[in-house]
Amino acid sequence: MADLLTVMADHQADFTLVFRRLCLVKTDNSSADGVVRALFDDPAAFDQWAARWRVRLGDEVNGKSGRQQPMLAANPAYIPRNHGVEEVIRAAEDHGDFAPFEKLHRVLQKPYDEQEVISNTRSRRGQKRSSRRPSAELEQTLWETDFR
Numbered sequence: 001m002a003d004l005l006t007v008m009a010d011h012q013a014d015f016t017l018v019f020r021r022l023c024l025v026k027t028d029n030s031s032a033d034g035v036v037r038a039l040f041d042d043p044a045a046f047d048q049w050a051a052r053w054r055v056r057l058g059d060e061v062n063g064k065s066g067r068q069q070p071m072l073a074a075n076p077a078y079i080p081r082n083h084g085v086e087e088v089i090r091a092a093e094d095h096g097d098f099a100p101f102e103k104l105h106r107v108l109q110k111p112y113d114e115q116e117v118i119s120n121t122r123s124r125r126g127q128k129r130s131s132r133r134p135s136a137e138l139e140q141t142l143w144e145t146d147f148r
Contacts, residue, residue, distance in 0.1 A: 007049050011040040016079055023071040025050065027057050076111040080104065
């Protein structure tokens with residue numbers, strides 16, 4: 001696990017998105033790796049880690065079976081990102097519009113469950129976190145971390 005954390009930090013991958021999308025990666029081949037690879041500024045770094053991970057899973061008694069559900073239960077599909085919360089606050093304070101707050105509240109009541117939400121709450125595919133851009137300029141909107 002420590003090596004994955006290092007690879008994510010070194011290659012500017014969003015930690016929450018990586019862990020959630022890693023739930024979808026197949027343990028026996030790399031056919032579904034694209035959803036995670038896109039999060040790294042150098043996708044080959046993920047490939048190297050994933051190859052070692054698959055070997056390790058093969059050595060574990062229950063490494064390949066039963067992995068997805070516990071991972072989905074531990075890694076939320078939705079989290080409140082600072083810029084999204086700021087937008088919710090601005091809508092309420094500046095315009096008296098509490099609809100964004102109500103939507104955020106509704107989604108965050110079940111952050112691990114896939115939910116039908118309005119499309120502007122979806123993350124852009126492959127969106128990476130970046131300390132080089134102010135939060136207000138992020139293209140990722142509101143709170144979803146899922147892959148759709």
